[in-house]
Amino acid sequence: MQKWFSAFDDAIIQRQWRANPSRGGGGVSFTKEVDTNVATGAPPRRQRVPGRACPWREPIRGRRGARPGGGDAGGTPGETVRHCSAPEDPIFRFSSLHSYPFPGTIKSRDMSRKRHHLIPETFGVKRRRKRGPVESDPLRGEPGSARAAVSELMQLFPRGLFEDALPPIVLRSQVYSLVPDRTVADRQLKELQEQGEIRIVQLGFDLDAHGIIFTEDYRTRVLKACDGRPYAGAVQKFLASVLPACGDLSFQQDQMTQTFGFRDSEITHLVNAGVLTVRDAGSWWLAVPGAGRFIKYFVKGRQAVLSMVRKAKYRELLLSELLGRRAPVVVRLGLTYHVHDLIGAQLVDCISTTSGTLLRLPET
Numbered sequence: 001m002q003k004w005f006s007a008f009d010d011a012i013i014q015r016q017w018r019a020n021p022s023r024g025g026g027g028v029s030f031t032k033e034v035d036t037n038v039a040t041g042a043p044p045r046r047q048r049v050p051g052r053a054c055p056w057r058e059p060i061r062g063r064r065g066a067r068p069g070g071g072d073a074g075g076t077p078g079e080t081v082r083h084c085s086a087p088e089d090p091i092f093r094f095s096s097l098h099s100y101p102f103p104g105t106i107k108s109r110d111m112s113r114k115r116h117h118l119i120p121e122t123f124g125v126k127r128r129r130k131r132g133p134v135e136s137d138p139l140r141g142e143p144g145s146a147r148a149a150v151s152e153l154m155q156l157f158p159r160g161l162f163e164d165a166l167p168p169i170v171l172r173s174q175v176y177s178l179v180p181d182r183t184v185a186d187r188q189l190k191e192l193q194e195q196g197e198i199r200i201v202q203l204g205f206d207l208d209a210h211g212i213i214f215t216e217d218y219r220t221r222v223l224k225a226c227d228g229r230p231y232a233g234a235v236q237k238f239l240a241s242v243l244p245a246c247g248d249l250s251f252q253q254d255q256m257t258q259t260f261g262f263r264d265s266e267i268t269h270l271v272n273a274g275v276l277t278v279r280d281a282g283s284w285w286l287a288v289p290g291a292g293r294f295i296k297y298f299v300k301g302r303q304a305v306l307s308m309v310r311k312a313k314y315r316e317l318l319l320s321e322l323l324g325r326r327a328p329v330v331v332r333l334g335l336t337y338h339v340h341d342l343i344g345a346q347l348v349d350c351i352s353t354t355s356g357t358l359l360r361l362p363e364t
Contacts, residue, residue, distance in 0.1 A: 145178075145179065146175055146179055146184070146185045146188035146189050146192070147188065147192060149174075149175045149178035149179050149185075150170055150175060150189075150192075150198065150212055150214075152178065153170040153174050153175065153178070153337075153340065154168040154170055154214070156334060156336055156337045156340075157169060157170070157333075157337070158332070158333055158334060158337075161297075161332055161333070162290070162293065162294065165221065165224075165225065165290055166221060166288065166290055166291065166294055167213045167214065167217035167218050167220070167221045167288065168213070168214070168217060169211045169212070169213055169288070169291070169294060170211065170212045170213075171203075171209065171210065171211060171212070171341055171344070172185075172189070172200070172208075172210040172211075172212060172344075173208070173209075173340075173341050173344035173345040174337075174340040174341050174344050175189065175212070175344065176343075176344035176345075177339075177340040177341075177343040177344035178340070178344075189212070193247045194247060196215055196244060196247065197214065197215060198212055198213065198214055198215060199212075199213050199214075199215050199218050199243075199247070199286065200212055200213075200247075200249060200286075201213060201249070201285070201286050201287060201288055201291075202249055202250070202277075202279075202285040202286070202287070203291065203295055203298075204277065204285075204295060205295055205298075205299055208345075210249075211288070211291075213288065215243070218243075218288070219239055219243065221288075221289070222235060222239065222273075222275060222288075222289055223235070223236070223239070225273075225274070225289045225290060226273050226289070229273065230269070231269035231270070231272055231273045233269075234262075234266040234269035234270055234273070235269070235270065235273050235275055237262075237266070238262075238270055238275060241260050241261075242256075242260050245260075248286075249285060249286060250279050250283050250284060250285050250286065251276070251283065251284050251286070252282060252283050253267075253282040253283065256284075267284070270284075271284070273289060274287055274288070274289030274290060274291075275287060275289060297330075297332040297333055298333060298341075300330045300332075301330060301331040301332060301333050301337075301338050302338055302341060302342070302347075303330075304328045304330045304331050304338075305322075305331060305335065305338040305339065305342060306342065306347060306348075306361075308322065308325070308328075309322070309342075309348060309359055309360075309361055310361055314360075315360065315361040316358055316359065316360035316361070317358070317359050317360075318353075318355060318356050318357070318358055318359070319339065319356055319357040319358070319359055320356045320357075322335065322339065322359060323335055323336060323339070339359075342359070343359070346362075347362075348360060348361055348362070349361070349362050
């Protein structure tokens, strides 16, 4: 044991003497290295281990205790010695006042901080969307406004298609699409008919197919169609005497001959002019001259629009999608015009959904 302590003391003594090869004449001298930490009372400094350069450290030049221009311990004279500090080296102790030497770590910390803020927003309480103004349903008008519904539907009638030869015609079923209460709609239409503001005509392709026409438009178009014809006199007499006094859909023979004084030949002229159509023996429907082409377009267009809904998936189609499609060639009166008819005639079911109004064929 005493021999081991003796060898340890010799190593300490040898460590205190450093070789100095810079002495002239090729000699080597030994100088005693004084530990400044011991002299100042500071804790002993950990010795550095000489080695190759570390990629993140600059060469340490002018170490304390080394002679200028001379080599350092453990290296060749004239070669700069690089040292790697131990983990306990105070140089690697960073404070908040110094810049962090690893930017990648700072970036990852920032990303972690961002994720920390995003997680509550994603998985937390859902934000409620602000409700914008509710769009009015184009198929629903004000309750009980049959007069407004008729005026609105008149704007959908394509006058240019018939070269303005026909008065704008609206079906009763179309009014039902805007006024859901049919009792109110019928009552107000009856009042308008009694006041002489509108005329209701039988279109002929269905018993319930009633066309609504403003009286003034009807009179203007009939006079224009009969101008210069042999039956123009009978037509003018009918418009002056019968039309203001009677608002019925049909007329009986006794009523025409006895009440209004028409002869059989004049009644025949009215039929030839298209003002009246035969209902049965001794009775006639009020009609619109030249309405046959309108009825033809209407029937074909109704079937085409129904086919569009029937061919859709589950036999249902959103109203917005239907109106956004290109109308088939046979739909001469317009998609919107026919959609009002389909809904009012209950040929399709109208269902309100979050995506809009849905048209569905009823189950049969």
